Amino acid sequence: MFQPNMFENLHHQLVDMGHNNNNKASENSTSLDMLIRDDDHDAKSAGTDTLEPPNSGDDQDPNQHPNKKKRYHRHTQHQIQEMEAFFKECPHPDDKQRKELGRRLSLEPLQVKFWFQNKRTQMKAQHERMDNSQLRNENEKLRADNIQFKEALANATCPNCGGPAAIGEMSFDEQHLRIENARLREEIDRISGIAAKYVGKPALAYTDHVSSHGPSRSLDLPVSNFSSSQQGMVGEMFGANDLLRPPMAGLTETEKPIIIELAVSAMEELIRMAQIGEPLWTPTMSDNSSNVTLNEDEYMRSFPRGIGPKPMGLKSEASRDTDVVIMNHMTLVEILMDVNQWSNVFCGIVSRAMTMEVLSTGVAGNYNGALQVMTAEYQVPSPLVPTRENYFVRYCKQHSDGTWVVVDVSLDGLRSNTISRCRRRPSGCLIQELPNGYSKVTWVEHVEVDTGGVHDIYKVLVNYGLAFGAKRWVATLARQCERLASAMASNIPAGDVGVITTPEGRKSMLKLAERMVLSFCSGVGASTAHTWTTLSGSGEDDVRVMTRKSMDDPGRPAGIVLSAATSFWLPIPPKQVFNFLRDENSRSEWDILSNCGLVQEMAHIANGRDPGNCVSLLRVNSANSSQSNMLILQESATDATGSYVIYAPVDIASMNVILSGGDPDYVALLPSGFSVLPDGPGQYQSGVLEVGTGGSLLTVAFQILVDSIPTSKLSLGSVATVNSLIKCTVERIKCVLASNNL
Template identity: 35%
Template structure:
């Protein structure tokens, strides 16, 4: 039977209203719903109390569901109304100019000359968390002055920066209510919608009423309280390395999302306060910051390539556990030709702080970076991007090399996941950037490392033998992009025969070096 659009719209409005009612109760009533887990340190839902409010069978997809529930709260350096707008406008080809001005373009690493690039703003702002975000349909526009009663059908893909982790795909109803002056609640709830979708996943995740409360605070700050509740519909396999991270909700839960919000807006606020955006500092600073945002997004986009069904893509998992894939690139953002992407995730018995400190130390870089060819590396410049001393945009230069290039890098340290992302850039291009050249004209291949804890703080990693348990450690993903050749007509067989083994050996060498440092 052909669906009735009006009846379906009424159904979606009813589902969204019910989700909003439930979420407000979960947000405003701590006891008895939320308890602090003694082993994981996270606030989790007490299901016995919850089932007294909501019938156990309501909304569950499986008779014995596994629910990941989490709650977290923090102050973020962003105006509450702008944050609400950001939630409700994830994609816009013609994004309102007034709001772009209020965001100063820097929030998404863009400037006035680049506003036409804002095609996927949600991913532009939060690339470490989202690989895709789009509004399918605006069901209710809401009030213009405060976005109250806005309802939309929304599609998002959430990822971890590892080829070993499956993306989480959601079709959501996103509903916004202003429950009092200066306080908004945004509710997300899964909805069965597959018309027009390019695929229907056989194993997917179902989001029960989740979302956030955004409270206006003085001085342009906001308090954000986030709740995430996801049911694993099928028993989706998780790599054993990531079991504890996923089960503790640190992989996809409220704490990671709040941490992402804090770090994103801290970067913006810190750069603004430090005067990086002042005209007297020169437009070259603007170009560097825009290029850094492009660098991070380029790196994060790597992980959406693994496991895709693109007919123009080769892919394999080597005996060393390295995921290798290829793509033929014609985009001006990347060098034209065949690009090889190779990545591997592994565990080391060292804290994320120690791993980050080692990989971010330019004096140690020659030990693992093939770009340096064993040469000493000098730090040419560093632009701080946060309170942590290592949060910075840097320009590095290997010494005693024939090739004239620099390494452009951004390092990001945060508790739930850190990044060290870099790309070689020709010296002439770097000099052009200093004069304010359009960063879109600088093709880059981002490589680097994503570093996460292996589970909750203080947790012992499981032992692999009968010996005493290993100390808590870090999960590292090393991912590299390599321009194999500048011709697009190379035979796929030649790529897999000659280039894939080189990429495998490159990643395997880097992994061995890092493991040897911490073993």
């Protein structure tokens, strides 16, 4: 009887004897090699033939050479039917099952084994042929879809002029490839790979076709749609009516390829705008090339298409700035592509934002190729400067040199000829990875806007690009990166002092301060979500007020909240004003609520290189028993384009919870504070523009709980009290600063 382990021994023996060419007979010839060579024959014969098993080899002469003649055994119809039935139940029988089946069918176990091997090979070949046929049909269907897309793009018209929609400087073949790459690149690669494996066609048959038409400008990603339930909105607003209204309904299938082409063209324009110098950008000072002005004539020659010529009545604002920030490049990309994080980091600039539709999420694991349709409102922290609203597409891509680029471009004219008050030409940033977790950021900001509603005292600030320009975006980003680095510290740095004893308490206090800043910034500007009422004449010191009802919000006290704000000019440098307002030793000189009490700093968290960037916990020791031992949470922040001092009273019990690492979301806050902006670009010192060497634009904003019952009506007495409070505070600040500046 044949022994199973003899099969392996015989195979090794044949390997050693394989180079001999004599024709001596041997019944112990090879089986595995024969099986491989005869797979196709066995498959065609539906498993009716199998190799005759070798003898046990007990009397085999070791000097004999194997005979090349192979013996076959043809199974009976009954044997085949029985093994077919068994195969349906168990395609991989074990030794015991093969022996039992061979006993019933008068076959050797090795014959049974070979039959099942042949049968499995046959079934695999059939499945592969069926899969390949199905993949071929799917490929043809995808190619038919491509043709339909090409026809739709060829018939698309420009929404502004009615002519052919030729966006950017691209041929029709290149436009076709953008659409093909966006929808089908991954699918084509998968199909071509399978075809190469099973059919023998080269795997590069499809990818070579794509790359030959210029992959450097392709999206490289599939396009997908997301429902409105995935939209995001940021902003410390009180009610649902504060949501940004979508400028139009969902995008049509015809509009999506146009938006994709516009985004690709905007990406190319932004890269060129960020990298080239003269004559496109003209240095403001001969010895400082970082301060540049856009040559508009050269711009129109370099980029003749884009979103069209500048509409009548709009003013062009263009700026560029570069800085090194303390943040990993991938984290920066994530912040820019997540509407919530983006709005939080730039809360002093972005008052509200929402993602309307996601056309592409990017490749798995990052935002390379991500494409989002968004709407946002941009502000200056003062009710005297109108906000700017944009409806735009944001596109993110990683380029071959490792640089990440995030670009925005307006979609306002996509469906109508109506021109908005603000159009966003290709704007955004280039992010380059540097060692030790740093990144180099080059920012370009290019808009066309109606500046008619800006108050006179802010016009210079706006016209020089310090209000909405690239320098403000970069300076804000650099300061916020330092703050985020401080918040991520796993221990208590040596610069922190006071009653903070644990890292958890430090993080909770920073988180509470962050929410306080967000709430202040969302309610101090001229957002269209606000309804400001002017209390007095038309002078620059006018106090503007608005009321809101706070209900079911653990982060705010319930009741009627009255907000009041005023902006005015001071002939004092911004740095001096900022240092005066943030210093606890001078607080009693302007803070009426402190009632001339002694203010002591109980805790201090440094969150930036500038000493003015910090979070403090202040204690007011007042003679008034109702205000005795009152605590004030305060955050001060400053950068090259402006400063903030924001504070809110906090009760001792709540602060004890925070210092022990408790959840800060349930601490009720009503923040008040100041924003300090330069009144212009300042002066040149050694060829460098020094911001803040002139006067200051100071905004004072208070939030007061005037009634703890949300359904109550606001009394005129409450309005008069708040008006008197803010005017008295302004007069004190002016008086003290004027006397100190003598």
